[in-house]
Amino acid sequence: MNSFRFCVPTDIRFGEGQISCLPEELGKYGKNVLLVYGGGSIKRSGLYDTIQELLKDFNLFELSGIEPNPKITSVRKGVALCREHSIDVILAVGGGSCIDASKNIACGAYYDGDPWDLVIDRSKMTKALPIAVVLTICATGSEMNCGAVISNEETHEKLEIAGDILYPALSVCDPTYLYTLPARQTAAGTADIMSHVFEQYFQPYDGAYLTDRFCESVLKTCIHYAPIALAEPDNYEARSNLMWSSTIGLNHLLTVGKGGAWSCHAMEHELSAYYDITHGVGLAIVTPAWMRYVLCDRTEARFAMYARNVWGITEPDDRAAAEQGIARTEEFFQSLGLPSTLREVGIGPEKFEEMAAEAVRTSGIATRSYYHLQPEDVVKIYESCLG
Amino acid sequence: MNSFRFCVPTDIRFGEGQISCLPEELGKYGKNVLLVYGGGSIKRSGLYDTIQELLKDFNLFELSGIEPNPKITSVRKGVALCREHSIDVILAVGGGSCIDASKNIACGAYYDGDPWDLVIDRSKMTKALPIAVVLTICATGSEMNCGAVISNEETHEKLEIAGDILYPALSVCDPTYLYTLPARQTAAGTADIMSHVFEQYFQPYDGAYLTDRFCESVLKTCIHYAPIALAEPDNYEARSNLMWSSTIGLNHLLTVGKGGAWSCHAMEHELSAYYDITHGVGLAIVTPAWMRYVLCDRTEARFAMYARNVWGITEPDDRAAAEQGIARTEEFFQSLGLPSTLREVGIGPEKFEEMAAEAVRTSGIATRSYYHLQPEDVVKIYESCLG
Structure with a gap:
């Protein structure tokens, strides 16, 4: 650690x-x-x-x-x-x-x-x-x-x-x-919590075993309870577990012993700064695209660990397990009723280059993130979200 | 919660x-x-x-x-x-x-x-x-x-x-x-950490899903790293994960949304109060015996959950899975070099009734624990530890 x-x-x-x-x-x-x-x-x-x-x-x-x-x-x-x-x-x-x-x-x-x-x-x-x-x-x-x-x-x-x-x-x-929260806010909030965990989980350092298990715990809790909260808005057990997940998700506990720059947040912050979309919605769109873009020989073991420990995927091949985990992530966000493309939230390609330059300029994603991203990488990720 | x-x-x-x-x-x-x-x-x-x-x-x-x-x-x-x-x-x-x-x-x-x-x-x-x-x-x-x-x-x-x-x-x-810690202290310390988690995990309330996952995370970390720390006392990754597990194991995080009296600690405190044995050693002896004693129709689902989520046991029958999980727990403590019977630490049956009465008198195990224990229950658990 x-x-x-x-x-x-x-x-x-x-x-x-x-x-x-x-x-x-x-x-x-x-x-x-x-x-x-x-x-x-x-x-x-x-x-x-x-x-x-x-x-x-x-x-x-x-x-x-x-x-x-x-x-x-x-x-x-x-x-x-x-x-x-x-x-x-x-x-x-x-x-x-x-x-x-x-x-x-x-x-x-x-x-x-x-x-x-x-x-x-x-x-x-x-x-x-x-x-x-x-x-x-x-x-x-x-x-x-x-x-x-x-x-x-x-x-x-x-x-x-x-x-x-x-x-x-x-x-x-x-x-x-939370009982009276509109469904779209329950869904977007869940995407936000999960994104916080992803940002902390997908980091270069592998020795913070307990922190990784805690990250997986919060993700499993979101996956378990968000559909219940959507189906039964006044389910106290679901709401309380989601509420505590949100608090724990970003109170420093899930990053101890690790650390580094956050990628999806940097890219999403530009979307909501330019287009004022809901932060969690932007994250739900960008995250699976980012996962697919950065999946490579170096990163596949961690994505496979995520797939197995969070989604219970039993596929023995790391790359195949990783791809299944990413697909499950995308499907989960869709199942919550969240948009999965930028077009759906009214964003076209016009400002991709400007936003990509800003995302890199105002963050550490080019030098301190899990997978270093230059402006051209960010443009490609935005493009893959276009729909 | x-x-x-x-x-x-x-x-x-x-x-x-x-x-x-x-x-x-x-x-x-x-x-x-x-x-x-x-x-x-x-x-x-x-x-x-x-x-x-x-x-x-x-x-x-x-x-x-x-x-x-x-x-x-x-x-x-x-x-x-x-x-x-x-x-x-x-x-x-x-x-x-x-x-x-x-x-x-x-x-x-x-x-x-x-x-x-x-x-x-x-x-x-x-x-x-x-x-x-x-x-x-x-x-x-x-x-x-x-x-x-x-x-x-x-x-x-x-x-x-x-x-x-x-x-x-x-x-x-x-x-x-921790590099210079004697092996028996590394082992006893691990048993102590795990016992803290067991005490918080095995409680009546089932709705604190995230807290349960956190408990399992700490247990998995102990199981993963204690053998490494014993084999390589200066392994920083092992020592740091165990050290953080110990801190997190009893800083209130693993009990939020749950709560109740602790059973094995109540029984062990009498052993170390009367015989001055090492706390973690007493816990390693008492815990598997307690698990076997309280395993019943009401508790088997949680013990099976423990067995599957912590030990990866795939047995579909709850009772059988629970028994396997308890056996794995006992074997793990033994593999760390810890005693598994009271005879090994010089304790005979002479004071069982006196200690059992004290354990019940000074704790909430008769009314607020996972499985309520009267003095006669505690005597039976002590007896099953005798060896």
Whole structure:
């Protein structure tokens, strides 16, 4: 195993009704709370009212309308609210977008310049407001990690900001909040979780045996429960296992002893930066294409291991087993109702070269990924997704 | 999944040479350090000198001679040293015994009475000194959890103390420190890790799918690497995977969504409390006997799942698969050179009834375990281990 540091201090409260801890926990930080949320779904579900009632002794200020790919313009509004109202703690209610925006707001509140500066140059980040989370979509794992992805619509950039001070202090994970999730979000969220695992599993180093087994465990859990959650949206066992998979999928546990640049995320971030498609949908399209493109003599043993340990494929030949595993992956995403081609989400070849250049420029995929990708490789992968 | 809280703030520094962080990390707490260690092994290995050199600007006080089953008498000495020298931070160098003693010392330092009071009544525990760990034996997982087991030689009691304030602040896990471990400690440590996993895996609740897969992952890692570590004591990949398995094996991750009383530990604690045998050895003897005793129509499906997912057994009949899995478990412990009968470790039937009564009295095995055990059950299990 490669050397690593593991220190994840987020306090996870998992299970039905855990939201009742909010008054006591938020009270540790102060009375001025910035509530960050997206559209109207938390109002329709009643969660908004529950929070208003629970926090009736607090001063609640609101930043709503956080976009699916959260934009720096929303972050700027949040930072202004923090300053104007001397916010003590941020309460993100939603999925990865709300949490990610909150992370950039949290450090932006202690920075004199534009919060986009912190995305571009992490060394300028010094301090952050505490963040509490009420999770309503399981996908990104942002509830228990210290990273966030922010989009800049002016520059077409979608970049990551990360730092130890950005771990949420508290995350309330109540699987019953997933009952009302639209099927396409359950499906896209599952693709996102699985993609996180793939990115960590398919890395050059082979000696992190336990980490590899943990990756396979999360993948098996997604494969087992996503169809159940789609068929029975209020199946608590399915929702809870998927929710915990999402949290564990990106809280550093699945990368310890390994590490390297992520490939599909780099390619997908350009798709959603240019076309604003759902992140998990983009990943479901790009991932099988990437797998087929990078399958070669050097990589086939790991793809065969994946096929056998995750899909139970018994084919003895490595290359054939690997190909079966990739086919099963693609079929699984399709079975969840996810698009499998770029055409289906309205993307043509017009910007492939521009996006490929950006994907390589803004990531380590040319030098630190499982299979090094140059812009021409990325174009070919995009082309194979065109449909 | 059952509801749970997961909040494990220990800062893990994993890998060769990570000890170099000690001056900076300990310096956060102060200059007065209580060094807690066992026998002379850290002097023979050079680790003692390394620490003296690294901490030459600190005031180091020492508590040596911590026993394999740490005793309250040692804890009392440590508490006295903390008061006498205004200790700022405890540095435990060793395995579970040193860490466990340090945990009781850490909270004892802030308690006016006898530290054994805190073992008997956790509600008296209010505050604890920070604890840093340099791990030299992998087995108990104490380096990343908030529990400790302390023995009282006067009362023949071996009891657990636990509380959120007892998480080590920092744990340095350097797999190269395991290179000089005697083979029997590598073997007993592996049995201890696997027993922790068994205790968490064999519980009544079936809906924590991901947690079960994680348990199987740790078991497979132990089975894969323990023989390699015994054959090649300086195999870094084997030592690092075993070390991380030990930490993960008991840092709460493998019990989330499940829970219940532990059976084999309750029975083994009496063996080591009465006869002072090595904990892992006692577990290796008791575990297969417990498995055979509790195998029944209700439990066979889970034992079959264990046999298939961990040992790759393909037998379609559940009962037959379960029996094969149990046999493989026993054979594996024997293959590590561990004793498989109580006679081999000098234990006869004389105190079976007394120990069985204590095992039931001091644990939840009669009411909250996978298979409820009354004193007469425990006696039968002890008898089947006699040899």
